[in-house]
Amino acid sequence: MCDYSQLWLDWKPRKDLPPWTGRIIGMPASPQGKAALRELREGLAALGAAAKEDGPCLRLEELPGEGEGYSLSFEGGGPVLSGPGRGLLYGAFALLRQLSLGESIRPETSAPRYPLRMLDHWDNADGSVERGYAGSSFFFRGGRPVCDARTRDYARLLASVGLNGCCLNNVNVSGEALELLTGKYDQTLREIGDTLEEYGVGLWLSVSFAAPLDRGGLPTADPLDPAVRRWWGETCSRLFRAVPGLRGFLVKADSEGRPGPQTYGRTQAEGANMLGSAVLPFGGRILWRCFVYNCAQDWRDSQTDRARAQYDTFAPLDGAFADNVLLQVKNGPVDFQVREPVSPLLVRLERTKRMVEFQLAQEYTGQQRHVCWLAPLMKEVLDFAGPAGKVKDRADALCAVSNTGDDPNWTGHDLAAANLYAFGRLCWDPDLEAGSLAREWAGLTFGPDRLVEDTVADILLRSREVYERYTAPLGLGWLCTPGTHYGPSPEGYEYDRWGPSHKATCREIGVERGPGGTGMTAQYGEVLGARYGSADTCPEELLLFFHRLPYDYRMKDGRTLLQRIYDDHFLGCAEAEAMAAAWDALEGRVPEEVFRRVRARFREQIRSAREWRDVVNSWLYRLTLIPDGKGRKIYL
Numbered sequence: 001m002c003d004y005s006q007l008w009l010d011w012k013p014r015k016d017l018p019p020w021t022g023r024i025i026g027m028p029a030s031p032q033g034k035a036a037l038r039e040l041r042e043g044l045a046a047l048g049a050a051a052k053e054d055g056p057c058l059r060l061e062e063l064p065g066e067g068e069g070y071s072l073s074f075e076g077g078g079p080v081l082s083g084p085g086r087g088l089l090y091g092a093f094a095l096l097r098q099l100s101l102g103e104s105i106r107p108e109t110s111a112p113r114y115p116l117r118m119l120d121h122w123d124n125a126d127g128s129v130e131r132g133y134a135g136s137s138f139f140f141r142g143g144r145p146v147c148d149a150r151t152r153d154y155a156r157l158l159a160s161v162g163l164n165g166c167c168l169n170n171v172n173v174s175g176e177a178l179e180l181l182t183g184k185y186d187q188t189l190r191e192i193g194d195t196l197e198e199y200g201v202g203l204w205l206s207v208s209f210a211a212p213l214d215r216g217g218l219p220t221a222d223p224l225d226p227a228v229r230r231w232w233g234e235t236c237s238r239l240f241r242a243v244p245g246l247r248g249f250l251v252k253a254d255s256e257g258r259p260g261p262q263t264y265g266r267t268q269a270e271g272a273n274m275l276g277s278a279v280l281p282f283g284g285r286i287l288w289r290c291f292v293y294n295c296a297q298d299w300r301d302s303q304t305d306r307a308r309a310q311y312d313t314f315a316p317l318d319g320a321f322a323d324n325v326l327l328q329v330k331n332g333p334v335d336f337q338v339r340e341p342v343s344p345l346l347v348r349l350e351r352t353k354r355m356v357e358f359q360l361a362q363e364y365t366g367q368q369r370h371v372c373w374l375a376p377l378m379k380e381v382l383d384f385a386g387p388a389g390k391v392k393d394r395a396d397a398l399c400a401v402s403n404t405g406d407d408p409n410w411t412g413h414d415l416a417a418a419n420l421y422a423f424g425r426l427c428w429d430p431d432l433e434a435g436s437l438a439r440e441w442a443g444l445t446f447g448p449d450r451l452v453e454d455t456v457a458d459i460l461l462r463s464r465e466v467y468e469r470y471t472a473p474l475g476l477g478w479l480c481t482p483g484t485h486y487g488p489s490p491e492g493y494e495y496d497r498w499g500p501s502h503k504a505t506c507r508e509i510g511v512e513r514g515p516g517g518t519g520m521t522a523q524y525g526e527v528l529g530a531r532y533g534s535a536d537t538c539p540e541e542l543l544l545f546f547h548r549l550p551y552d553y554r555m556k557d558g559r560t561l562l563q564r565i566y567d568d569h570f571l572g573c574a575e576a577e578a579m580a581a582a583w584d585a586l587e588g589r590v591p592e593e594v595f596r597r598v599r600a601r602f603r604e605q606i607r608s609a610r611e612w613r614d615v616v617n618s619w620l621y622r623l624t625l626i627p628d629g630k631g632r633k634i635y636l
C-alpha cells in the first residue's frame, strides 16, 4: 500500500465512457510509448472501462523521432492516437484527463509551446529542502540520492501535466551534494535518470562554480584557466556517459555568497560559456541564473537598488552567451514577492536565450499554510508585453522551484498541488485560462461534484489577491520576518544588508525608482519606463514598488494611500475568513482526511492574516498617527 497520494492521477470511475475505452491496440516500442500504453491500460480500467475483445478500440500508432507532439483522429468508430513515444505519452494523459472530466473526445493535434519545461528542486543531500514546506526530500534520504517507487510516481505526475525536466538538487550546492559530480553516486543518478526518462523527464543537476577547487584539488576555479577547463571537460565526459538521462547543469553563481566568475574578474558570460563548452560534446546545456545582486548593502546607501541589479549585470552581455546557455530569470526583478513587476530582463534581452523562473514553493506567499494559487501571477507574467513582444512569445523555456516534498499529499497544503498542476499545463500551453485550469484541477482531484468544483475554483482564483491584501498591498513587498519569510515584521528588513526596504517615515513610504530616484524604470525602455516612471500612470498594484509617496496621496478612487492600505488589510482578512467558511461547507463532499487537513491550514491562515492586518496597520498608525477613516480598531 502506497503511503502517498497520486494527486490528480487518482482516476475516479465514470459511467459515461465511450465504447472504445474497453480495447486498446498498438504496441509502442520506445520506453515512453510503452509508458503511454501502460498508463492508458491502468487509467482506463480505473475510470471503469470494461475490457473487450472486439468492437471499437483506441489505436496507438508510434511514429519515429523524439518529438513531443501528438495527434488524435477518428477511424472506424474509435480514436487513433499517433506520435513519437513522447508524444504518445502526453496524448495518453490528455485522453485520460478529458475522459475523467467527462469532456467529449475530439480530433486534435497538440504540441508543447516550450521545448524545456522543468521543475527545480532545492533539495539538499541531507534530505532537507531549502524553502520546502511539504516535508523532506524524496530524492535524497540518509545523506544520499535515492531512486525508488516515488521517483517513478513523481515522473508520472510531471509527464501527466507535460513537464519534461527536473533538477534534482538545491542551487546552493553544499556538503555531500558536491559529490554528485565526482562519480560517487553515478549509479544512483543513472537509475534516477533512467526512471525519469521513461516518462520523458530529463535529469539536471545544480553544480557549484567552485567545484574545481572543492573537489578537483585545483588552486582556482577561474573559467579561463586551462586546468579548470580541462577539469570540467573530464568531469562531464565521465558523468554524461555514466548518466545517460543527464541533460545539463543549473548554476547559481556570484549570488548570495555563492562562488562565481566575478571572483576572477571574469564576466557572467565567460563563466557560463566555459561550462557550456564542457557540456556541449554531450548535447548538454547550462541554465545560468541571473539572481546576481549585492547582498551586503549598507541601508544608508540610497543609490544601490537591488531591483536594478540583475538587469545592470546581464543586459550589457546580451548576445555574449553561447547557444547552449540559457539565462534563468526570476519572474520579477527582486525575489518572488506576491506582486512585482515583470523582470525587465525578460522583455529587453534581444539575443540571449532565456527561461522564466517561477517559484511554486510558497516562500513569500504563505508557505503552503495559506492558499495562494499562482496561476494568475504566472499568466500575468507570460502575457506581459514588452517593447519586442509578450514574455510568453519571447521565452525559450519555463521553470519553477518545486513545491513538493515527501508529505503524503506531496505539497503540504492539499490545495497547493493546484500550483504544480497549473504550472505544467501553462508550460504546455500558456494561453490556457486560469479559470479553466482551476476547474480542471478541482474536477480531476475531487471528482465530478459541481459544488466542490465551483467552491474550490473560486477559492483558488481569489486567493492570490486575498493574500496580497493582508500582507503587502500596492507592490510594497518585504514586510515579512527576515530569514523565515513567514509572518509580519514591517521593519525586519529595514536596516538589513539584504537590501529591500520601504524607508517608511511618518510622512512617506516606498522607494522611488522613477527618473527622480534610482532610475530603475528606465530599464523597461521608453514606453513602459514612462508609464512606470510616473505615479499618475503607474498601475496602482505596483505603486509602492516604483514610487515613494506621502500617506495622503490620492488613489484613483479618492481614498488616501494610507486608507487604502488599512482597508486592504481589513478586506483581505475578511476574505480569508470567507474562503475558510466556503471550504467548511464542503464537509462530507471531499475525502475526510483532505477536508480536515485543509480546514486546519485555513485556521492557521486566518490566525496569520489577522496578525498581518494588526501588525501592519498598527505599525503605520503609530508612525503616522493618522487614524482609520472608518473608525475600526487598528492597534494590537
Ligand code: GCV
Pocket (backbone or CB within 6 Å): 122, 130, 131, 171, 172, 252, 256, 291, 335, 363
Ligand atoms: C536557494 C531567495 C531564497 C533563498 C534561495 C534564493 C535563490 O533568496 O530565500 O533560499 O536560495 O532566493 O533563489 O537562489
